Amino acid sequence: MMSATILNIGIGVGVLVSAGLYFIPSIIAFRSGKSNKIAILLLNTFLGWSLIGWVVALVWATSKDNLPQQIVINNSSSTQE
Template sequence: MSSQDLTQVGAGLTIIAVSIAIYFLPALLASQRKHPHFAGILALNLLLGWTFVGWAVALVWVYVKPSTGRGTKPCPRCAERVKDAALVCRHCGYEFKDLPPSRAEPSLN
């Protein structure tokens, strides 16, 4: 093999490596950002990334903030989310000591 052939092979391998990196860019970014839906993004990227639409949706999904669970609070025992008005965690049975404002007894001031 001549040096020109080796240069062409090296250039071809570089193009393939860069193409793979661009193809998996959404999954790589999701991993780097520790996205809670990394597995879903990877699956979408792997299965539908070959279509531009699938790749674009996966890339947008990386930057969409996960739901913070408005109207919910985390249980201090099991860390599952329950409604703000919950008095008992439906997952582990933890009883919340603080009453939500809507259920608190009115003050007699």
């Protein structure tokens, strides 16, 4: 009886560790405050099972966010004669 309890605890710990490793890209995205963290979480959740999806999510989570660009439009109404 005691060995079954230890086995169940071991399985539970293994599942928690595996889930933690699986969601590393999402954890990184949320902890670093990425602007697209929900998209990274969705990618990680639905395509993370494939190695390619997990690596893409990890690269996306660790990449630098693009800073918003300021665009200045100069509409001068002066006409040269």
